[in-house]
Amino acid sequence: MNKNFALIGAAGYIAPRHMKAIQETNNILVAALDKNDSVGIIDSYFPKADFFTEFERFDRHIDKLRRNNTGVDYVSIASPNYLHDAHIRFALRNNAHAICEKPLVLNPWNIDALAQIEQESGKKVFNILQLRLHPSIIALKEKIITELAVNPDKMYDIDLTYLTSRGHWYFVSWKGDEGKSGGIASNIGVHFYDMLTWIFGPVKENVVHLKTSDVNAGYLGLKNANVRWFLSVNYDYIPEDVKKAGKRTYRSIVVNGEEFEFSEGFTDLHTLSYQHILNEGGFGLEEARTSIEIVSAIRNLAPIGKQGNFHPFCQAVLP
Incomplete structure (x- = not known):
């Protein structure tokens, strides 16, 4: 049978x-x-979907559907990061499963509270951790x-580098507000931390070398890996050969000196994620926990500069 979905955050990327x-x-x-009404893309998929710009009216509509026994089975959540927790709670209160974009929440204690509500409601919370399906x-x-x-006991040396250029709009939007996005590590790095700990084991050490509005860099000591990482939304730090190729994004993972190639195969990962969930799989609260603990710690750690095992790209930022 077809499942009914609602979507929170319909105007976003x-x-x-x-x-x-x-x-x-x-x-x-x-x-x-969505509070923004630039959502004409809906016509390409579901032109008959009801659309709301005010949460209160959306809330009333979903409640009426539930009371008429035509309620939604799943609520997909693509809203700003700081609202994920509230919107997941909304889904569970309306007898629906939640499918939420990364980061699931901003802090580990939010997961504990959601686990209690999940148990009370009998519904599940799923996080889009699409790299696990690549x-x-x-x-x-x-x-x-x-x-x-x-x-x-084998140890791997890993350099993670991810630069995805963003213009001035980024810092004016909620994404540039650490209180709303969680900062760069939460916004563009959380799924990489999830992937690395999924493969190389739990965190033993978490060090931050550099933390500014447009760059985060640090070191993660995992059970079986030493990870130097560098994340930025600043075009200036992209390698020159990549710039000359007309690209504004640079993604690299080097494992024991060997480049790991995974630049292709991203376009269908959300569909794979939904198939995984609908086939009684999916990644729940506990799968999301480690990456949320990492980004929460990064947000609260003081950067130590060019000390210890720092990423080479730090040289371009720090004197």
């Missing part, structure tokens, strides 16, 4: 991927909410599992 995933899994978007990353995990079976 990632919303069309959720609409596409709902459509491609043969389900129905019945209602959508074929190349699954292959890497299988390779590491095989190698660790032979040598459980």
Whole structure:
């Protein structure tokens, strides 16, 4: 049977991927909410969906559907990060499962509270951790599992570099407000931390070398890996050869001196995530916990500068 979906955050960058995933899994978007009304993209997927710009009217509509036994089965959440917790609670209170973009919440204690509400409601909270479904990353995990079976104490040296250029708008929007986005590590790094701990084990050490409005960099000591990481939204730090190619994004993971290629295969990961959830899989609260603990710690750690095992790109930022 087709499932009924509602979508919170219909005007954002990632919303069309959720609409596409709902459509491609043969389900129905019945209602959508966003305070901004630039949502004509809905017509490409679900032109009959009801749309609201005020939460109160959306809330009333979803409640009426529930009372008429035509309620929503899932609420997809693509709203600003700081609202995820409240919108997940809204879904559970309306007898619906929640499918939430990363980061699931901003702080680990939010997960504890949601676990209690999840238990009370009997509904589930799912986080979009799409890198766990990327074929190349699954292959890497299988390779590491095989190698660790032979040598459980093996350590890997990893450099994670992710630069995704953003213009002046970024710092005016909620994404540039650490209180709303959680900062750069939460906004653009959380799914990488999830992927790395999923493959290389739990965190032993968390160090921040650099933390500004447009750059975060640090070191993660994992059970089986030493990870130097560098995240930025500043175009200036992109390598010159990448700039000359006309690109504004640079993504690199180097494992023991060898580049790990996973630049392709991202377009269908939301649909795969929805299929995984609808087939009684999905990644829940506990799967999200480690990455949320990491970004929460990063937000509260004082940067130590160019000391210890810092990422080489720090040289371009720090004197």
